[in-house]
Amino acid sequence: MSTSEIDRQWTTRLRRRVEGKLPPEKLLPDTQPTYVSSWIYVFGIATMCSLGVVIGTGCILALRGPQWWHGSDYGHFINSMHLWSVEIFFFCMVIHLWGKFAMAAWRGGRALTWMTGVVTFLVSIGAGFTGYVSQSNFDSQWISTQAKDGINSTGAGAYFNVLNMGQMLMWHIVLLPLGAIVLTGMHVLMVRIKGVVPPFEEEAETEVAQ
Amino acid sequence: MAFLLSFAALVPLNNLGHYVQWHFLEISVANLMVIVLMIITFVVALLAPFPGRRRRKENR
Numbered sequence: 001m002s003t004s005e006i007d008r009q010w011t012t013r014l015r016r017r018v019e020g021k022l023p024p025e026k027l028l029p030d031t032q033p034t035y036v037s038s039w040i041y042v043f044g045i046a047t048m049c050s051l052g053v054v055i056g057t058g059c060i061l062a063l064r065g066p067q068w069w070h071g072s073d074y075g076h077f078i079n080s081m082h083l084w085s086v087e088i089f090f091f092c093m094v095i096h097l098w099g100k101f102a103m104a105a106w107r108g109g110r111a112l113t114w115m116t117g118v119v120t121f122l123v124s125i126g127a128g129f130t131g132y133v134s135q136s137n138f139d140s141q142w143i144s145t146q147a148k149d150g151i152n153s154t155g156a157g158a159y160f161n162v163l164n165m166g167q168m169l170m171w172h173i174v175l176l177p178l179g180a181i182v183l184t185g186m187h188v189l190m191v192r193i194k195g196v197v198p199p200f201e202e203e204a205e206t207e208v209a210q
Numbered sequence: 211m212a213f214l215l216s217f218a219a220l221v222p223l224n225n226l227g228h229y230v231q232w233h234f235l236e237i238s239v240a241n242l243m244v245i246v247l248m249i250i251t252f253v254v255a256l257l258a259p260f261p262g263r264r265r266r267k268e269n270r
Contacts (some may be wrong), residue, residue: 037262039255091244095252 027192035199043096044191048184050092053085055177062173066136086128093121105197113190120183127176133162134169144168 006012060078061069069075097117106114133144144162151157161167198206228239237245 037260039258039260040252043255087244091248091251094248095255098252099255 021193022189029192032196033198033202035202036196040095040099041196043092043099046092047089047096048188050085050089051180051184054082054089055181057082057085058173058177070137086131090124090128093124097121100197103197103199107197107203108194110190110194110197113187113194116183116187116190120180120187123176123179123183127172127180130168130172130176134165134172136165140165 057078061082064075064078069079100114100117129147133140133147147162148157151160151162160171230237230239230242
């Protein structure tokens with residue numbers, strides 16, 4: 001095979017593009033700029049850590065089933081861990097969102113980083129709501145019967161039936177977590193490619209220097 | 211176990227929830243507390259000194 005033929009292969013072109021955009025030292029950097037040493041930058045990784053606990057406890061709940069999580073001490077414990085890790089996940093995610101909004105973190109060509117974060121937030125809310133109606137108890141019955149009128153008024157009820165336990169559970173344990181994990185991965189890769197957004201004064205100094 | 215149960219008794223969850231109402235806005239006290247905690251954490255995260263920050267600035 002000639003060199004020009006190898007250059008034309010999609011695998012070669014993709015590899016070179018990835019290497020150009022995300023060299024190993026950018027993917028796993030040794031250092032970060034000084035302005036990153038602030039507590040406000042901790043909440044992004046705290047959100048990801050709690051997402052890890054959410055997924056881990058969710059996997060255990062999926063393995064053992066509703067009778068177990070409603071009827072045993074260990075099941076109650078894992079069920080509570082799943083709930084509280086979600087609470088911490090949203091707590092940290094909202095503080096991360098406030099911090100990044102105040103920094104106007106979409107500056108410097110970081111619009112895709114911002115948007116992947118926004119969509120992850122929306123997908124996570126969907127995962128939370130479908131979790132409420134997947135508990136398989138009176139609470140989930142109450143919530144789903146309250147939600148159905150709102151969903152039906154939009155016309156989406158024909159495709160997204162909150163009273164359909166099987167459908168809601170599949171959204172909650174397959175589609176929405178998959179979306180949240182893929183989007184979080186994209187979000188982190190975008191942060192690695194574009195770097196952490198600098199403070200306003202730092203950006204102004206860079207512009208003056210240029 | 212008894213130690214943990216004493217914590218559970220601190221917050222009775224079998225009673226009706228408490229709500230705060232202001233004009234058309236209504237929110238449970240529990241949700242309001244979470245929002246207040248988030249605001250406090252946000253402010254603390256902005257103001258609290260980060261370990262090693264001064265050393266890094268000096269090395270810059």
